[in-house]
Amino acid sequence: MLMNYLLTGKIKIMKTILLISFAFLMMRCGTDQGESIEYNFSITNSSGKTIKMIPYINGVKDTNYILTLTNGDTLNKKYTYRPPGAAGYSMTQFFPSNTDYVAVVYNNEKINIYSVYSVQCNTCPVISNNSFPIVFNENSRNLFNVNFNDGQIENYTITVDDFQNATDCGGNCY
Amino acid sequence: MNKQTNKQTTLKHFLKYILGVMFLSSLLYCKDDFTELQGEESLKINHSYSAREINGDSLILDNPYSVENMLAALENIKNENPDFSVKDFVIKPSHVYLKFTPQNEEEVGLLKSDSTIHYFDYRLDCEYREGFLDTRIPDSDSISVYYTAVPIDKILPEVSHEIISELYIPEQDSYFDDVMDIEKYPVPNRVTDSKTDLFYNLLYNAFSQTGNEDDILTDDSTSTSKWIFGTKWYPSGRILVSDDIAGNVPVTGAQVLMRQWFTVRQGITDNGGYFNTGFVRGKARYVLQWERYNYSVRDGSFFQAETHGPNVKQQSWNKILNGGKDEYHAIIHQAAHDYYYGNRFGLISPPMNQHIYSFGKQSQIKIAGRLTNSGPSSSYSHIRSDVTFGLSAQVHIKDYGKPSDQVYGTTIHELSHALHSVKDRASYDNIVRDSFLSGNSQVRKRNRRLLESWPIAVETLMTLERYRVRFNNPIYNVYSSLNIVNYQYRTIVEENLYTSGIYDMIDTVNQRTVYGSGYPMDMVNGYTIKELENALSGARYWNDYRDKVKAMYPNKPTRPYVDELFANWQD
Numbered sequence: 001m002l003m004n005y006l007l008t009g010k011i012k013i014m015k016t017i018l019l020i021s022f023a024f025l026m027m028r029c030g031t032d033q034g035e036s037i038e039y040n041f042s043i044t045n046s047s048g049k050t051i052k053m054i055p056y057i058n059g060v061k062d063t064n065y066i067l068t069l070t071n072g073d074t075l076n077k078k079y080t081y082r083p084p085g086a087a088g089y090s091m092t093q094f095f096p097s098n099t100d101y102v103a104v105v106y107n108n109e110k111i112n113i114y115s116v117y118s119v120q121c122n123t124c125p126v127i128s129n130n131s132f133p134i135v136f137n138e139n140s141r142n143l144f145n146v147n148f149n150d151g152q153i154e155n156y157t158i159t160v161d162d163f164q165n166a167t168d169c170g171g172n173c174y
Numbered sequence: 175m176n177k178q179t180n181k182q183t184t185l186k187h188f189l190k191y192i193l194g195v196m197f198l199s200s201l202l203y204c205k206d207d208f209t210e211l212q213g214e215e216s217l218k219i220n221h222s223y224s225a226r227e228i229n230g231d232s233l234i235l236d237n238p239y240s241v242e243n244m245l246a247a248l249e250n251i252k253n254e255n256p257d258f259s260v261k262d263f264v265i266k267p268s269h270v271y272l273k274f275t276p277q278n279e280e281e282v283g284l285l286k287s288d289s290t291i292h293y294f295d296y297r298l299d300c301e302y303r304e305g306f307l308d309t310r311i312p313d314s315d316s317i318s319v320y321y322t323a324v325p326i327d328k329i330l331p332e333v334s335h336e337i338i339s340e341l342y343i344p345e346q347d348s349y350f351d352d353v354m355d356i357e358k359y360p361v362p363n364r365v366t367d368s369k370t371d372l373f374y375n376l377l378y379n380a381f382s383q384t385g386n387e388d389d390i391l392t393d394d395s396t397s398t399s400k401w402i403f404g405t406k407w408y409p410s411g412r413i414l415v416s417d418d419i420a421g422n423v424p425v426t427g428a429q430v431l432m433r434q435w436f437t438v439r440q441g442i443t444d445n446g447g448y449f450n451t452g453f454v455r456g457k458a459r460y461v462l463q464w465e466r467y468n469y470s471v472r473d474g475s476f477f478q479a480e481t482h483g484p485n486v487k488q489q490s491w492n493k494i495l496n497g498g499k500d501e502y503h504a505i506i507h508q509a510a511h512d513y514y515y516g517n518r519f520g521l522i523s524p525p526m527n528q529h530i531y532s533f534g535k536q537s538q539i540k541i542a543g544r545l546t547n548s549g550p551s552s553s554y555s556h557i558r559s560d561v562t563f564g565l566s567a568q569v570h571i572k573d574y575g576k577p578s579d580q581v582y583g584t585t586i587h588e589l590s591h592a593l594h595s596v597k598d599r600a601s602y603d604n605i606v607r608d609s610f611l612s613g614n615s616q617v618r619k620r621n622r623r624l625l626e627s628w629p630i631a632v633e634t635l636m637t638l639e640r641y642r643v644r645f646n647n648p649i650y651n652v653y654s655s656l657n658i659v660n661y662q663y664r665t666i667v668e669e670n671l672y673t674s675g676i677y678d679m680i681d682t683v684n685q686r687t688v689y690g691s692g693y694p695m696d697m698v699n700g701y702t703i704k705e706l707e708n709a710l711s712g713a714r715y716w717n718d719y720r721d722k723v724k725a726m727y728p729n730k731p732t733r734p735y736v737d738e739l740f741a742n743w744q745d
Contacts, residue, residue: 030555030570031591031625033610034671058649083551084587084626085580085656088668092657098649099657116663118690137690146692150665 032084039079039089042155043143045069047163049106053094054174056101059125063174065096069158090149091156092116100125101134102143104158105173110166114143132167141165231306236384237299237339238377239436241267244342247379251365251372259367267326267340268347271298271436274320274335279564283537284331285320287528289467291328292431292438293320295478299339299435307482308473308499317564318476323436341436344376345455358392358401374402389435390456393487403487406453409439409460411491413447415504418578419654420645422494423447425504427511429465430491434458459485462493462500464507468514468527469539471506472567479503479543499545505578506543506571509585512636519635520704524592525556525568533599539592540567541585545574552584554591557603568592577655579641583633590629598711605714616745620715622671623743628710631676634660635703665692666742673743675716676706679723679736694742697735701727716740 045051053067069075077094081087092099104112111132117124119136127134137144141162148156237243244265252258274293276282285293295318296307323341324330344350353373361378365371378400381387392401409432413425424447432439432451439458441449460483464471473479481500483491495504513524525531527538540559552572559568569588573581595602609622634652638660641650651659658664661674662685674685678694679701685693701723709726713719720740724733 030553030558031588031606031629032551032553034551082547084584084629084672085653086630086658086661086664086669086672086674088658088664090657090663092663097654097657098651098659117688118686120686120690121688124688146665146690150667150692 034083037081037087037152039081040076040153041079041089041091041093042074042076043069043091043094044074044155044157045071046160047071047106047158048160049109049163051107051158052105054103054105055095055099056103056127057096057098058100059127061103061127062096062099067094088150089152089154091143091154101127103132103173104143104162104166105169106163106166108171108173109169110163111169111173112162112166114139116144132169230303231310232297232300232302234297234300235386237271237341237435238380238384238386239269239339239341239343241265241340241342243380243384244344244376247376247383250379250383251375254362255365257366260365260369260372263349263369263372265342268343269323269325269341269436270337271323271339271341272321272330272335273338274322274331274333276317276320276333277563278317279537279559280535281331281333282317282320282564283528283535284333286467286470286538288331291322291324292440292463293322293478294433295320297321298323298433307477307480310477318478323438343436344373345434345437354404355406356402356404359404361391361400361402374404378402403456405488406455407488408450408453409441409458409491410448410450411460411493413443413449413462413504414494415501415508415578416494416496417505417645419641419650420578420647423645425495425508427466427515428504428507429463431461431463432458433461457485457487459483460491464503466511466514467538468523468525469510469541471503471510472540472542473499473503474545475542475567475570479507499543501578502545502574502581503543505581506541506585508640509582509636510539510541510589512640513586513589517639519702521632521707522593522597524589525596531596531599536596537564539569539589540564541569541571541588542567543574544570544572546572547574547576548572552588554588554595556592556595577653579637579653580655582640583637583652586633586636587629590632591625593632593707594625594628594710597707598713601710601712601714608715617715619670620717620745623673623675623716624713624719626671627673627676627716628706630661630672630674631680631703631706634674634677635680663689663693666694667692670743675739675743678739679706679732694739696739696742698732698739700730700732716743716745 048071050068050070055062055065067075075094079089079093095102100116102114104114113132113134115134115136117137119138135142139145140147143156148154248265274285276285296302298321350369350373353370359374361374363371363375365375377390378387381390390402392403395401413428413430414422415425417423424443424445426443426445426447428443430441430443430449430451432454434454434456437454439451439454441451443449462481462483464479471479481495481503483493495501525536525539527536529536552570554569556568558566569592571581571585571588573584605621605625608617609625612618637652638650641647652661661677662683674694678696679698680703682699684696686695705727706723709719709722713722717740720736724736727733
């Protein structure tokens with residue numbers, strides 16, 4: 001009898017605990033819960049030259065927003081993601097909204113134009129009257145290559161090799 | 175029989191216990207609701223009428239419209255005018271001033287089911303220190319009390335209430351409908367048989383004997399020469415909001431109340447942000463109350479969000495809401511208004527006030543405009559609201575200080591969860607439960623992906639509609655400061671839950687082509703958001719939803735690519 005009572009009592013207590021736990025958990029069944037994510041992105045100039053980074057918005061150069069980095073300089077952006085919305089961050093955040101190309105000009109001697117887009121895209125905005133080659137985002141040295149844009153901490157370093165491999169503009173990069 | 179009764183009693187105790195625990199847990203959860211409000215001053219009542227100076231936070235005024243005061247005013251007129259000969263005029267209660275104390279959300283719903291009654295969560299016969307209403311602290315962990323004045327014969331909702339005072343309001347008495355409009359009526363004046371003289375002198379006496387005569391006298395009145403501003407005037411104006419993306423743009427569908435003691439006139443802003451209300455006489459205060467029949471925006475978690483305008487005579491109110499709570503509440507209101515009353519692409523409405531759904535009657539949706547953008551994120555939960563008897567709002571927006579398009583989009587996002595929850599409550603609850611409580615991470619992911627990708631689709635469409643179409647900015651993308659390009663510029667690795675997958679069935683962009691490898695392959699297009707909403711019925715997880723879309727729309731040209739699209743995001 002006592003055993004029975006103890007057993008039944010324990011079961012009841014267990015049921016109560018389970019039900020209360022369930023109710024407690026249901027209380028937290030709101031949408032959009034989740035951890036925040038910290039992003040830390042940077043661009044470092046180790047090219048040996050002063051560089052200017054000029055954004056293009058929908059294919060049009062925006063000279064109002066030029067970033068200048070002397071050799072050794074680092075630009076840094078931090079962002080905390082909180083739901084709702086898509087997590088992630090990208091190097092485009094250093095530039096104005098809708099930036100789709102960025103020209104990296106080395107001391108007005110050489111230039112690289114990096115595209116946000118894939119080479120496959122034939123509907124994307126293009127830069128009109130552009131005589132310099134476009135480096136699309138499949139290129140591993142493109143600032144917008146997926147490898148520099150899908151982590152929480154990303155550092156893109158502009159190297160001496162980047163300068164060496166850039167296109168000569170004969171002092172007329174702008 | 176006894177055994178059964180015992181069982182029932184035990185069950186009742188048990189349920190009470192559970193509810194108690196849940197309630198306590200909700201209070202813990204909502205702890206920061208209280209800390210976000212500032213100031214420690216409590217309500218201090220000062221009964222000094224002479225100067226109407228507020229020493230504390232508020233001052234309860236002597237009520238000129240109480241029947242007692244009006245009777246005394248009439249008696250005074252009769253005493254001072256021995257030849258008074260208006261025979262057919264009697265003062266009797268025309269209105270009652272009420273305080274409602276709803277006990278739960280259902281009772282608040284009963285109050286809000288009659289849109290002809292305007293409620294305020296502060297007294298109507300009280301003057302408050304500037305800013306007090308914006309920073310007050312909730313009295314207790316309870317539903318707000320509501321004040322209003324209604325005609326004496328109005329059938330009241332069955333909610334606990336007390337009559338604070340019986341009123342006689344001459345301005346609303348049809349007996350005085352034909353009094354003359356006089357811009358400057360001298361007071362006190364002789365009263366014999368003229369209704370016009372009686373009307374103005376009655377008001378003057380009632381207001382002056384209660385220490386409120388400044389409310390009705392013209393600005394150029396002196397202690398020896400006094401006039402009542404007697405002209406009817408029609409409050410009007412324009413409400414704009416300083417939108418971070420679109421600039422100064424009209425706030426549409428906002429409820430502007432013109433309050434003069436117990437008389438409230440209502441106007442709704444049109445597409446240009448313009449409004450007009452019914453007439454008032456004398457001084458009245460403009461109030462923007464961020465509420466419509468189906469939803470109410472709360473200031474923080476508890477109080478009705480309002481923007482207080484000037485207390486004026488014959489002046490329009492043209493306001494640009496720029497920054498702070500006013501801008502925040504305006505944008506949240508705009509999103510809710512567009513969703514409930516604007517172009518929502520044929521979608522069903524989010525939960526509608528007093529609508530009877532298969533799971534029961536829905537009350538007005540409360541959207542808490544929380545003044546923070548940290549801590550737990552914005553959310554929707556009908557359960558949280560249900561088990562706290564409406565103490566906690568169904569929707570919490572926590573984007574204070576963020577760009578307007580994000581505040582707008584987040585509000586749409588949360589209301590899209592709400593829509594999902596009334597589209598198919600059983601499936602929705604199942605999805606939510608498995609999204610958070612399943613022990614299997616794959617199950618959690620496949621449920622959560624469906625749960626969150628649906629509102630992403632609606633928020634993208636509606637935010638684009640606002641900025642690209644309504645405000646004619648064809649290059650706008652969701653969101654301007656995040657460079658996510660309508661959720662297209664996000665790698666598969668980075669985001670597994672808040673995916674563009676459902677929106678991708680509508681748009682014509684293939685991310686893989688545009689941005690290359692690492693981005694979703696999307697060859698699907700041509701579905702409408704309404705079709706995709708239809709497929710939510712019965713869908714319990716990501717691939718289940720995919721199969722429903724395919725089964726419901728077998729003739730879509732891009733149907734063969736649906737599997738590939740959904741497979742971008744793995745469990």
